[in-house]
Amino acid sequence: MSHRTYLYNINTPSVAENADTMMMEWGYEMPLMLQPLLIDSGFISGNNYNNHVEFNDSGLYYNAKPGLENLKRFYNFLEAQPDLIKNSEKFKEAKDKLFNYLDQLDGSYFHLDMWDVLNMEDKPHAEQAKDWLATIAHNNQVITMAMDSGDVSLLNYKELKDVSPAFNSFSDLLNYEDYDYGWTCIDSSEEEKLPYEIFEENELWGLKDKDSSVLLSPQFDEFYSFGPEDLAVVSKNGKYGYVDTTGRITVPLTWDDAFDFEYSGFAVVVSEEKKGLINTKGGQVVPFIYDDLNTLNEGNYFNARIAELWGTIDPSGKVVIAVEHENEIQAAYGFYHIEVAGQKNQKIFNEFFKYLGEFPLKAVENLHEGLLLIKPHKGTKFNSIYKKDGTRLDSGFEFDLVVRKPTEDGFAYAFKEDKVYTVSEIAIRPTNKAVALKHTGEDYVYYFEYETRKRLLVYGKGKKMDDQQIRDELSETYTLFDYGEQAFDTEDYGKAIYYYTIAAEKGHAPSMNNLAHTYYTVNGFKDDDKAFFWFNKSAVKGNDGSMNGLGMCYKYGVGCQADMEKALYWLNKAAEAQLALANNNLGDIYSEEGLLPFNPEKALAYYQAAAALGEPKYNWLGYLYDLKAEYEKALECYRLSAEEGNEISAFNFGILTSKGLGTEKNNEVAIKYFELSLTLGYPNAHIELAKIYRNEKGFQDEKKVEHHLKEARAAELEIPEELIKKKGWFGF
Known part of the structure; x- marks a missing residue:
């Protein structure tokens, strides 16, 4: 079994x-x-x-x-x-x-x-x-x-x-x-209920089907489980044979002992104290000459012993390892090994039973379909690769490290000092540096150990790097991104650029975006060409922030020729991705009278979309509603914008309120908002306050008129003709 x-x-x-x-x-x-x-x-x-x-x-x-x-x-x-x-x-x-x-x-x-x-x-x-x-x-x-x-x-x-x-x-x-x-x-x-049941009665074993109908009456002394070929070992009066799940005795009970069939379709049986192999029909395929037969590699091969010596045979009886070894052959992944009495080294055979030599077991590794690596061990400092025929793959020099790699192009990397080579079944050639860098990425962090990724990185970069640089380069992109964010938040922009750049070069779109943003906005680090380059790389990868940034580059000609058509294309891509900032930027373009796309209706639609996404520009919304004479909406937006500290919105709220547009005329409220506008830094409110204090019944106050006119002149504002003369004064 x-x-x-x-x-x-x-x-x-x-x-x-x-x-x-x-x-x-x-x-x-x-x-x-x-x-x-x-x-x-x-x-x-x-x-x-x-x-x-x-x-x-x-x-x-x-x-x-x-x-x-x-x-x-x-x-x-x-x-x-x-x-x-x-x-x-x-x-x-x-x-x-x-x-x-x-x-x-x-x-x-x-x-x-x-x-x-x-x-x-x-x-x-x-x-x-x-x-x-x-x-x-x-x-x-x-x-x-x-x-x-x-x-x-x-x-x-x-x-x-x-x-x-x-x-x-x-x-x-x-x-x-x-x-x-x-x-x-x-x-x-x-x-899933089995289609059979092995049952016992009076210390004898039999077989029933799934409906409990008896297929084999209780007659066997032993009845083992069914194996891979749906055959089970049974015994009676010291003789062994096999039955199938239908209750048919497929191999008569003639053997002195019997073991489960292997997946290969062969089983070990015993006759007169000697072991041989039979097939599922009971036919003898290996003569009964062995003192022991044990399955090897799931029954594809068998360890065979004669007297005290071991070897290996295939299911046809062909000897693949001579019966001359004191210890039984053991299977490992892609090779076989035999202990040697009194030695640490073992005899190594590849999966085709080609003998390589004696090596420590820990030094042997299967690289690919029968090609073996012998790693450094006592007596040798280098790695050797053995081909399927058991001979060494000659490179002209020895390697200090060999590791398995994804098999799309060769099956192993071989390292010699600062060089990296790709190993295939027929050749060893220098590794493409772009491929080496690809294999340092996060997709391969579970495939290669750190030392391997480190050497691939230095080789791929083609330059010397200190340990800290290497650690940073091999860090995961989200870690580098976090480091960049932390540095940016503390205004250490040089370090932020360092971390963002490493992550960006690994293809991390958010890092590309933040790197571009830094080059676009931060004084002392501005670089139009780099800002455009990284916005473009990230936008193509689908980052909505970079789509917006690229659109603004095209609007203002940052790192490129100004191109309003391309600006609108990328800003619309970002807006379609539900980026509020892009909607506001489109609103700015369509609301700017000096630009060819000027279109207040479109501008309002984009500002409304941005507001729905949680980033309203209340000042522009108020202005555009004002143009459309939708004064109630304009008032609400002006009010909200004024509360955010916008001086012009406070001024415009005062204008509508003083004129009774969208609300009842209320000079008291108008004065409040004009004064707020002044506080926020908009001197034009002096003119409107002077008008109220000159003309509005219940609020007339010439001292206040003179005060606001004085402040208006100091701000170099043009004084309206109606305010130059005092009301009722006819002198020259």
């Missing part, structure tokens, strides 16, 4: 009960995504099910409730890292299914049964179980530190123990399509 791990939700450790729920059946490991379930009060006791070998009966148990809470916390933490998850919709779907499933569990404990996996080593199960307790505790410590700090970068895959070698990073594992964000690990078969 193949090596599997099982996870159960149970109530009573070491005692099988009908209420037990099998949550997971998984190959060779405890999946990392479910390890947060195993967080509280881990202990070792006998297995609930795989307990027929008393001296090797050691299962792991954990309290269920804290584990459920911890796993939900873990998934919620991951969901809060949008850059980590490649398909947010599928992640949420998987998370919801997982949470719903877990909410149905009511057992007090989680029970991890690794009996099959622990059989792979000669070490006692009890000792291996202790090792797994420590491993799971370590991995949960790494996960908890990441959650407590809110820092997903702490989920460093290299810090985790006994995780799948098929991945180089946590992101790779999490986003692996067939993994379905952890949901694939759950055995949710109870949701």
Whole structure:
């Protein structure tokens, strides 16, 4: 039978009960995504099910409730890292299914049964179980530190123990399509009733269909679970064979022992103390000459032992690793290795079983489809790349760092001092600097470690950089943007430009906009060309603030030739994006009589739109309503504008009130607003006040008239003829 791990939700450790729920059946490991379930009060006791070998009966148990809470916390933490998850919709779907499933569990404990996996080593199960307790505790410590700090970068895959070698990073594992964000690990078969039932009667086992009709009467001493080929091992009177889910005995019970069929369609069976392979029809495909046969790589190959020596065969019986090794061959991601007695180095074969040599296991890494990297280790300071035929890929010199890369152009980067090379199956060539810079970006922060991104950055920039510059360049754009905002707010404009520029060069549109705004407005840092350049870059990326800024550049000829048509185009784009400022700027253009687009109706419409968006220009709204003789609206806008400190609006409110337009004539209120206009700095109000104090009954006061006329002359205002002579004076 193949090596599997099982996870159960149970109530009573070491005692099988009908209420037990099998949550997971998984190959060779405890999946990392479910390890947060195993967080509280881990202990070792006998297995609930795989307990027929008393001296090797050691299962792991954990309290269920804290584990459920911890796993939900873990998934919620991951969901809060949008850059980590490649398909947010599928992640949420998987998370919801997982949470719903877990909410149905009511057992007090989680029970991890690794009996099959622990059989792979000669070490006692009890000792291996202790090792797994420590491993799971370590991995949960790494996960908890990441959650407590809110820092997903702490989920460093290299810090985790006994995780799948098929991945180089946590992101790779999490986003692996067939993994379905952890949901694939759950055995949710109870949701779909199996079309059969294995049942016991009088200590014998049989098979029923989904309607409880008997397919096989109770006759077997043992009846194992159905495997990948829908075949189950059964035994009777010490002989083993196979049945299928329809109740047909497909392989007669003639073998001394039998093991589950692998996904490859082959199974190990025993005859007269020798092992061989059969196919699903029971036909012998490998002769019974081996003292042991163990599955390797999910049954695509098998480790074979004769006497005390091991080798590897394929399902046809062809020997791919000679039967001459003292230790069993082990599979890793993209290669195979064999321990050598008394040595730290191991014999390394690539996935095509080509022998490379003896190296420390930690120095070996699969780069791409059978190409292996041998990293620096004792006796060598350099990296070497081995081709599929087992020979070295010759570059003419040694590399000090080699890392895997996205495979759109080659499969690895090789570093030599300040140079970077791209490695393909047939060649090593200098890396395009633009591509190197692309791979320093945020989309690749989970793909490359910091040291790799650092070297790619310096190479791509083509210049020396100090550590602080490198850290800043490799910071996430939103962090750089925040630094720029803080510097701008404290008027440290040089530093703001520094941070905005780094983020802008990474393609961050808000940083482009703020950088352009700084060059456009801040004295001492104004630069028309740079303002236009960054407004244009950001506007093209869809930033509404930059669309507005670019429109204003075209209006005034900042960094470009003035072009009213282009100004209107970009301002309208920003206005369509519901930017109030752009609507007000369009209102300004259409209300300016000296400009060709002058159109008070359009101006009013844009000002109204800006007001609806929360940024009213009450002074212009009042003026345009005034032109349309909509005096009540004009008065309201003038009043609101005056309250905001606009001196002309206060003046205009006084004019309408003194004339009784839009309201009853009220000289007292008019005087109040004319005086407010004076206070706010508009001297023309002196003329209007002089008129009231000269002409309006109940308010006539020549001293006040003379005072306001004196102030008007001091402001070099033209005095109306009607105010030059006192009323009733006929002298010359």
